[in-house]
Amino acid sequence: MAGPNGILAAVLVAIAAAGAVACGPKRLAEPTPPTPPTGQALIVLLPDEDGTTGRATVSNAAGAVDLAAPRDASHVTGNRPPGAVTTMSEADVTRLFGNALSALPPAPRTFTLYFRFESDELTAESRALVPEILSAVKEHSAPEVVVVGHTDTMGSPAANFALGLKRAASVGSLLVTAGLDRSTVEATSLGESYLLVRTPDETPEPRNRRVEIAVK
Amino acid sequence: MKNVNWLTCVCVLGLVAPVFAQQPTAAGRVKVASGSAFVVRGGTELPARAGENVFEGDVLRTGADGRLGVTLKDDTRVSLGPASDVRVDKFIYAPSEGNLALALKIVRGAAAYVSGRIAKLSPDAVRLETPAAIVGVRGTTLAIKADE
Numbered sequence: 001m002a003g004p005n006g007i008l009a010a011v012l013v014a015i016a017a018a019g020a021v022a023c024g025p026k027r028l029a030e031p032t033p034p035t036p037p038t039g040q041a042l043i044v045l046l047p048d049e050d051g052t053t054g055r056a057t058v059s060n061a062a063g064a065v066d067l068a069a070p071r072d073a074s075h076v077t078g079n080r081p082p083g084a085v086t087t088m089s090e091a092d093v094t095r096l097f098g099n100a101l102s103a104l105p106p107a108p109r110t111f112t113l114y115f116r117f118e119s120d121e122l123t124a125e126s127r128a129l130v131p132e133i134l135s136a137v138k139e140h141s142a143p144e145v146v147v148v149g150h151t152d153t154m155g156s157p158a159a160n161f162a163l164g165l166k167r168a169a170s171v172g173s174l175l176v177t178a179g180l181d182r183s184t185v186e187a188t189s190l191g192e193s194y195l196l197v198r199t200p201d202e203t204p205e206p207r208n209r210r211v212e213i214a215v216k
Numbered sequence: 217m218k219n220v221n222w223l224t225c226v227c228v229l230g231l232v233a234p235v236f237a238q239q240p241t242a243a244g245r246v247k248v249a250s251g252s253a254f255v256v257r258g259g260t261e262l263p264a265r266a267g268e269n270v271f272e273g274d275v276l277r278t279g280a281d282g283r284l285g286v287t288l289k290d291d292t293r294v295s296l297g298p299a300s301d302v303r304v305d306k307f308i309y310a311p312s313e314g315n316l317a318l319a320l321k322i323v324r325g326a327a328a329y330v331s332g333r334i335a336k337l338s339p340d341a342v343r344l345e346t347p348a349a350i351v352g353v354r355g356t357t358l359a360i361k362a363d364e
Contacts, residue, residue: 039347041322054331057352076349099297100326103283105247107330108291141247142267144287190312216247216287 044073044088044097049107058082108216109136112196113171115209118154118163120170130178136215137180144216145180147172149189152208153201157191164189164211171211241289242269243307248285248295253278272307276300278325292318292332300325305345309334321345329353 045067047053056067058074063081065074071093075083093101111133113126137143149164149171168187176182197207246255246268253264256275262268270276270286278284278296285295290309296302306319316334318341320327335342335353344351 041346041348043346043349043351046328048330054353058349059352060349074349076346078348082349097297097326097328099283100295100300100328103248103250103285103295103297104328104330105285105287105293105295107293108287142245144245146289193312214291216291 039078041076042073042096043067043076043082044071044093045069046071046093105216106140108214109139111136111213111215113211113213114206115167115211117204117206117209120163120166122171122174127174130174133175133213133215134178134180137184140216143184144214145172145175145185146214146216147175147185147187148212148214149187149191150194150196150208150210150212151192152205153192153195153199153203155202157193161189161191164191167209167211171213240271243272243274243304243309244270244286244288244292246270246284247287248283250283251279251281251298253282253284253296270304272304274304275323276302276304288318288332290316290318290332290334292334293328293330294320295328297326300327302327306343311337314338316341319343319345323347 043056043058045053045056047070053068053070058065058067058076060076060079060082062079065082065085067074067085069087071088071090072085073088074085077083111129113129114123115121115126116123133145137145147168149166149168151160151163151167153160155163165187168189172185172187175185192208195205195208196210197205199205199208246264246266249264249266249268254261254277255264255268255270256262256277257271257273261277264276264284270288276284276286276294276296278298278300280299282298283296284300285293287293288307288309294302301323302325303321303323304319305321306317308315308317310316311333316338318334320329320343322344329344331342331353339353342353344353
């Protein structure tokens with residue numbers, strides 16, 4: 001299967017749930033006045049930051065509609081079927097969702113670093129990415145750096161979990177030595193369970209010997 | 217199970233304070249907060265500041281002048297405009313066990329959502345709810361591989 005690597009710039013959906021809320025036993029105290037018996041929602045599909053647009057399905061017990069184009073919108077009232085899809089103007093998107101959109105945190109950035117065979121030693125090219133990683137960290141408030149180690153399929157899954165962890169730890173230490181605050185770094189391993197390049201077992205594959213770093 | 221791997225790495229690296237390991241794993245972290253913005257936990261409104269952890273079950277809440285932005289552990293991002301409540305109904309992110317689930321309920325107000333790895337790995341595991349409708353995110357056709 002495809003690995004979890006890479007930036008996923010996926011569907012951006014903006015939602016306004018107006019007015020009513022169905023009562024439920026677990027509901028926390030609401031600062032709103034008593035609510036009418038039905039709720040309303042406006043769901044708008046927006047383009048991703050990379051310019052493409054995803055898909056979303058709006059449904060309730062009465063029906064469903066698909067949103068597939070930029071600014072496709074559906075208005076839903078109570079238990080009626082979701083409203084027919086319309087295209088919302090950019091001005092209306094800004095008017096209704098500008099505040100929410102402006103509070104979106106910056107997109108996480110991902111880096112993939114590669115290792116020499118059966119080693120926790122980075123390739124020279126990957127080692128050269130460290131300054132870029134450190135500068136990406138500065139672009140985020142309350143930054144987190146998540147380092148996930150991966151291996152190829154040579155050796156047992158257990159040994160590869162350990163090797164992946166060793167790789168992640170090695171890169172974590174490298175980043176801390178290079179100046180990153182220790183408390184921002186988390187390291188973990190996925191061993192050979194998320195191959196970047198799908199191979200049979202016991203196959204050396206340099207592109208699978210990697211750590212993926214998410215800076216967010 | 218998710219905690220096992222995570223704790224192992226904590227021990228190996230010593231990168232996280234041991235006291236933190238006793239607590240449940242956070243679902244995400246507040247990145248943007250302005251005006252009146254809160255994380256509601258167990259009925260108590262805690263002021264939301266950048267760096268504050270968010271846990272499954274928490275409600276993100278803003279007042280009339282508030283804005284709030286959170287990045288979850290799977291890189292999902294969610295943000296709130298003023299006068300909004302969004303509840304993190306479910307967050308499970310354990311890709312090594314294939315265990316993934318995300319449910320957000322937009323209770324009131326305006327919110328923006330950008331899908332993360334859960335939507336990429338398992339689109340059916342993502343559920344966005346409003347009082348009137350459920351939104352299923354189909355991000356699979358958008359999954360973009362990026363080796364930088």
